[in-house]
Amino acid sequence: xxxxxxxxxxxxxxxxxxxxxxxxxxxxxxxxxxxxxxxxxxxxxxxxxxxxxxxxxxxxxxxxxxxxxxxxxxxxxxxxxxxxxxxxxxxxxxxxxxxxxxxxxxxxxxxxxxxxxxxxxxxxxxxxxxxxxxxxxxxxxxxxxxxxxxxxxxxxxxxxxxxxxxxxxxxxxxxxxxxxxxxxxxxxxxxxxxxxxxxxxxxxxxxxxxxxxxxxxxxxxxxxxxxxxxxxxxxxxxxxxxxxxxxxxxxxxxxxxxxxxxxxxxxxxxxxxxxxxxxxxxxxxxxxxxxxxxxxxxxxxxxxxxxxxxxxxxxxxxxxxxxxxxxxxxxxxxxxxxxxxxxxxxxxxxxxxxxxxxxxxxxxxxxxxxxxxxxxxxxxxxxx
Numbered sequence: 001x002x003x004x005x006x007x008x009x010x011x012x013x014x015x016x017x018x019x020x021x022x023x024x025x026x027x028x029x030x031x032x033x034x035x036x037x038x039x040x041x042x043x044x045x046x047x048x049x050x051x052x053x054x055x056x057x058x059x060x061x062x063x064x065x066x067x068x069x070x071x072x073x074x075x076x077x078x079x080x081x082x083x084x085x086x087x088x089x090x091x092x093x094x095x096x097x098x099x100x101x102x103x104x105x106x107x108x109x110x111x112x113x114x115x116x117x118x119x120x121x122x123x124x125x126x127x128x129x130x131x132x133x134x135x136x137x138x139x140x141x142x143x144x145x146x147x148x149x150x151x152x153x154x155x156x157x158x159x160x161x162x163x164x165x166x167x168x169x170x171x172x173x174x175x176x177x178x179x180x181x182x183x184x185x186x187x188x189x190x191x192x193x194x195x196x197x198x199x200x201x202x203x204x205x206x207x208x209x210x211x212x213x214x215x216x217x218x219x220x221x222x223x224x225x226x227x228x229x230x231x232x233x234x235x236x237x238x239x240x241x242x243x244x245x246x247x248x249x250x251x252x253x254x255x256x257x258x259x260x261x262x263x264x265x266x267x268x269x270x271x272x273x274x275x276x277x278x279x280x281x282x283x284x285x286x287x288x289x290x291x292x293x294x295x296x297x298x299x300x301x302x303x304x305x306x307x308x309x310x311x312x313x314x315x316x317x318x319x320x321x322x323x324x325x326x327x328x329x330x331x332x333x334x335x336x337x338x339x340x341x342x343x344x345x346x347x348x349x350x351x352x353x354x355x356x357x358x359x360x361x362x363x364x365x366x367x368x369x370x371x372x373x374x375x376x377x378x379x380x381x382x383x384x
Contacts (some may be wrong), residue, residue: 003078004043005244011080012106014041015061017150022059028111030143031057031099031130033119035319037147038065039245043265044079046071047119049319052087056109058106064123067097096129105173114143120321148326153340154316158246159365162316162342165248166363166374168202168241173250173377180235180384186213187226197241205240205247206318214238217253217359219353227370231255235359238346240315240323245313247323249344249376251361254382265350265356265383269301273347274360274377277311277329281343282369287333288377294329294347303349312345315363341375 004011018041022030023077032038033048041057042063048071056064064083067075074172075084085102086097087279103113113134134140172193179189190211197204206220213235216227221240229235233256238251255263276293294311298304312329329345346361364371 002147003045004080006043006157008133010042010155011041013155014150015057015063016252018057018147019061019130021150022057022114023209025114025143025146026112027059027141027143027146029056029103029106029108029115030114030116030146031103032147033118033122034136034147034269035121036115036151036317036325038079039319040317041148042081043078043079043092044075045245046078047319048074049119050277051121051383052126053121054099055081056102057105062106064102064106064193066095066102070291075311094129096126096133099130100133103138104213108138110138111192112139112141114141116143116144116147117128117142137229145326148334151316152314153338154342155340158316159340159342161244161246162242162248162363162365163374165202165246166244167243168197168200168208169239169248169250169375170365171196171200172239173252173375176237176239177254177382177384180229180256182229182231182233182256185236186211186216186229186235189229195346201243203242205242205325206245206320207240210236210238210242214356215268218355220348220350229256234263234357235360238359238361239285242318242323245317246365247318249315249323249346249361250363250375250377251346251348251359252377252382253358254384256384259383260356262354262356263358264381266302266303266351266356267360268345269298269303270349270358270360271379272301272361273297273311274345275363277345277347278362278371279346281337283337283339283366283368285328285337287337288325288331290329290345291333292344294345295331297347298349304310304349306349306351308348308350311347312343312361315344332338337366339366339368
């Protein structure tokens with residue numbers, strides 16, 4: 001196993017925490033479908049979750065993987081899973097039935113078994129198949145949050161990877177400022193930033209970066225097509241960097257030409273909102289309090305109607321299609337902050353009445369005291 005990115009003791013710690021959660025929730029075992037959970041607990045690293053793939057973890061600590069032949073070697077070389085089983089691609093194959101037989105071997109019949117339903121690899125069709133074959137075999141419960149909550153607080157080793165992702169973000173920021181020039185296309189800037197990410201030893205991020213100029217500067221999602229940056233323009237950026245699949249993200253705008261005073265005022269309000277949130281990113285506060293700080297700042301600035309209903313989320317291990325993880329920062333979210341949690345907080349203004357937008361976002365670690373910013377956005381408007 002030459003492709004593990006943590007020492008065995010780190011995996012043992014994670015497995016013990018997950019097993020403890022299973023015991024507390026009264027489960028005999030859990031069937032995991034999120035690739036993030038598999039990577040976290042075992043090191044298993046693949047894109048094969050787009051097909052049927054499941055990992056079992058029992059309350060006794062035993063672990064098994066059901067996957068396809070394409071991952072036969074990779075699963076062995078990137079994980080500590082001792083029992084790897086292959087379901088064969090063929091017409092009318094039933095991997096759900098093979099999962100049931102795996103569970104039978106682990107004494108799951110007539111037991112309470114959790115299923116990680118909130119997983120991009122577990123499509124609705126596959127979930128129906130799993131439910132059908134296990135209906136009379138065991139009692140199923142939704143365990144979508146069981147491993148997620150264990151993952152929410154990162155270890156020191158994990159935080160080192162988050163910091164490396166943050167440093168890559170800072171490098172990409174510098175590249176974007178260099179390449180955002182009138183006459184260049186947005187996609188050419190994207191490419192230069194991606195080159196910096198790869199040259200720095202990073203991974204492609206789990207989501208496509210929202211970037212756009214001109215009318216597209218109000219988009220909050222990636223879009224196809226391209227724009228030529230104009231002499232007097234606003235370009236929006238929301239890139240993320242990954243290192244060993246651990247993410248850091250950022251959000252900002254670059255202005256070409258003279259700065260419209262309205263942009264400056266919106267940016268100042270974004271700075272106020274971000275710094276108000278970062279001041280509360282401390283143990284004991286709740287995620288809902290972060291959102292309230294964001295909302296109050298935009299209310300002070302006169303931009304309440306231009307703000308959004310969420311202002312960030314947890315980040316860490318992520319696989320495509322998104323780097324977004326739970327909890328989301330929205331009103332009244334009761335999740336209590338603890339040291340080792342990591343949040344990307346973005347302050348976004350989209351003003352429908354003027355067609356103007358402005359944004360500012362950073363990733364930070366919750367510590368015992370002030371939060372630790374892992375990337376560093378300028379507090380003034382970026383102008384080229």
